[in-house]
Amino acid sequence: MTSNEKTVALLTENVNGPDDQWYPVPAQCKAGATEMRRLVWSLESGLTEDGDWEATAQYLKENGFTDVIARMARGGVAFYNSRLVPVSPKVATEGDLLRKAVTACRRHGIRFHAWKVFFRMNMAPQEYVDKLKAEERYMYGRFNTPFCSVWQTPTGVSVEGEQNDYWMCPADLRNQEEEISVMREMATLGVDGVHFDYIRYNAWYGCYCPRCRARYEARAGKPAAEWPAEVDPMVAINPLWLQMRCETITGIVRKTIAAIREVNPACEISAAVFPGVDEHIYHAQPWRSWCREGLLDFVCPMTYGQNPDVLRGQVINIARTAMASPRTRIYPAVGLADGKATPEKIRELAAIIRWAGFPGVSHYVLDLKTGPNLAKAYRRA
């Protein structure tokens, strides 16, 4: 047995073991990682208002960051010269932000991951949203209306949504093809990695569009007695429906990976995921199964809270998943709280993630407000 095989055997043993034992996460490190990664998400313009990626990359190098995950596309909009989706007006004033960032990060030895928000169209141009509405490609909520024109909380409370905050129906093949092709396009542009965000349903409602109803009825083998009550989790848990939602999201992940591997086999593929234990139900984001299978290169659980006790509980829980995840690295996140996290707080939270033995820490999110405290937390003496 090679040492890697031994580690995998040990991990498998642990996964099938009793539930009341503590397994140290450093096995993730033993399985291949040799050093701590320090990652940070960044919005498309980086640390400045005008998209000065040279300054941002220099900042990252000076403060010991190894990787940046920068937002380069959302539903129906790209922050670079895309041939597939509308290009943000920012590109006219700040330049092609993806190409600028790739060049600067390469110069400073920072690994660059292009971050894509799936499905959510609230930054897309009006004409684009109108086109998708006309084609009925948006997600339906509980009231036979576009999901986000009226939001629904887990307790069923309705909240008026912001203008144009439509989501694409994840099960619609036209939407899948478009979102996957944007990830593939980014993977051809010199990046080290691409990053899934919003790779999930909005909550445990939806999508209740006519096509999703037809898919459900075909799978159930009979018409729904009442729609969407038959699948509505506020009425009763419907295991088939919840499973179908997870299959939809996991299917998109698989198709995207295959598309990226065709054009860039070395590209790292990662995802931002919710840290809860019920995400396979609530957001249809079964990322713990993805970790067991080793689908992705790494995931960043969005553990953004500022309370160290809460973070400790979250990372202990994630540690158990890590033990079953010999290939997919897990880098829990430190939240920067819009600039309100002090340098001491940032170090305290990062220390909890290191304490649990994860092979890296991610940080959310670098911008003008958070940059100064983040630098003070890590600046080398």
Ligand SMILES: [Zn+2]
């Ligand atoms: Zn649908």
